[in-house]
Amino acid sequence: MSTPQEARFDVLGIGNAIVDVLANVTEEFLIKHDLVKGSMRLIDEVEAHELYEALGPSVEMSGGSAANTIAGLASFGRRAAFIGKVRNDQLGEVFAHDIRSLGVHFNTPPATEGPSTARCLVMITPDGERTMNTWLGAAQNLNPDDVDEALVADSAIIYLEGYLWDPPHAKDAFRKAARIAREAGRKVALTLSDSFCVDRHRESFLELIENQVDILFANEAEIKALYQVPTFDEAMHAIKAHCPLAVLTRSAAGSVVVEGDDVHVIEAYPVRKVVDATGAGDLFAAGFLAGYSEGRPVAECARLGALAAAEIIQQVGARSIRPFHEIARENGF
């Protein structure tokens, strides 16, 4: 491993390429359809159609956890790239258009056969919470061949989403990317995505974190699920021994950055009204990595993350219309 050259991209995200279908629902709707509020669940195409039929009018916009983060990074003015699989269909075009129009490098060849572009039914209750049911479609067919070696080697940080641990070929794609990144002297960041996802893949996540992850993103539920401990403090102590930099978010209670023996506690930004919590964690990671790739101290990175998260939950959807670099400047960054 030699000293890495200056990278062409600040961050390369690898994740599910998904179009979000957003609809307002009542609490009763969730109960009737046996849905756990605030969770993300994988469903098959049949169920996706049935649930869609039951939903009221919807709005469609590009989404996907790591893709939201990458879109956020571009909006912060950072050089960003994305690898993810769509099909050559209408929603696939929409996905590619939206991410490219932000200036993100996106070149994964779309599938020409097989399932259509992935979609996520995002059900927003009156309190702004979102409950997600995802049909992964083409996204789950991401495979190691889609991982462009030169692109990985030319990105200062690769950012992987835990959700991609579900489909088998995607996991191989992930491992390939992590290996290339480390060989090129780049950093590997991982987000745990969701506590059920952690439950499904605890052992392999732990192994990955101990051996290959430089920066871990997790919320309170996820980090507790990872170590199967009842308190946040215990989880914080556990991660300290395993990962050089952990960014732990706690919703309105702010965030904690654990960097070796240093622990930084950062407050959340004030929010007038939560409209839709979709993307809060994704945009926290975007703000953090934007600051990190500019060489800012980690506490300042977390404040940028908190700012981006606060901004996004006051809008519908996980992509901000106003550029984050403007919002950051207005807030003194």
Place this chain on the structure above:
Amino acid sequence: MSTPQEARFDVLGIGNAIVDVLANVTEEFLIKHDLVKGSMRLIDEVEAHELYEALGPSVEMSGGSAANTIAGLASFGRRAAFIGKVRNDQLGEVFAHDIRSLGVHFNTPPATEGPSTARCLVMITPDGERTMNTWLGAAQNLNPDDVDEALVADSAIIYLEGYLWDPPHAKDAFRKAARIAREAGRKVALTLSDSFCVDRHRESFLELIENQVDILFANEAEIKALYQVPTFDEAMHAIKAHCPLAVLTRSAAGSVVVEGDDVHVIEAYPVRKVVDATGAGDLFAAGFLAGYSEGRPVAECARLGALAAAEIIQQVGARSIRPFHEIARENGF
């Protein structure tokens, strides 16, 4: 012509089945792409793709002028139906889902070949004005066979959008529907849609209005274009002689209802901030027809129209998330 029986539907709309693609743009963007702010223009598939490429991130939601009106009527609690052509593709599914989820009867068979579902690129400038570029796709292939005779005869009012005057088969579909409706003793309503559309089809609109239209909807620019007169007053006098009921909207200056010798002048509802003017005219018509089909006096119908228009321009897109019957009740209707 016998006395009509009670109709199964209050209003049947016939129009373009379109998915709207909404994006924010600057004034400079419009100038650079030679677009006239506030206008609607038809484009071909090649241009639709080029313009889409140039646009920033977008949000997709169901639209189409008459379809918006019909969705609004359902939201007011009226019994509504729609005829319009989509393709059997993803955006076609989205369109059908959204309109059906509101309780609208929609049963036009989707095309199984030919151009894909229509889309309208809605560019929103910072002042909330929208500039529209529409690729009609499958919608323009609406033909007389798609007009279900029993459905037309069983609707108290049929509502036709002027935009459908462009494609040749759709015009025939229109004429067929108007003929069936009149034979069944039903009412025919027409919206002029846009002043360029009026310029393209002045003669046939005038003929249709004089012979077959019971209720005409037009804004100030459209009615002046129809009669090629410089002032609103002249246009108002001209329409009085040709159509039993004309509903003329003037944006912030309110609306005027001309019913034979009676002229009612109605104020606009106060608006805090115009977010996106998309759908103002469509929802005015929805409110008016909702009241009309309940047997309310025409001035009260216009006030319901003004309320719905004011509500929709304070949201993004032309479909309201909150039901209009609730909004109407809160406002004393």
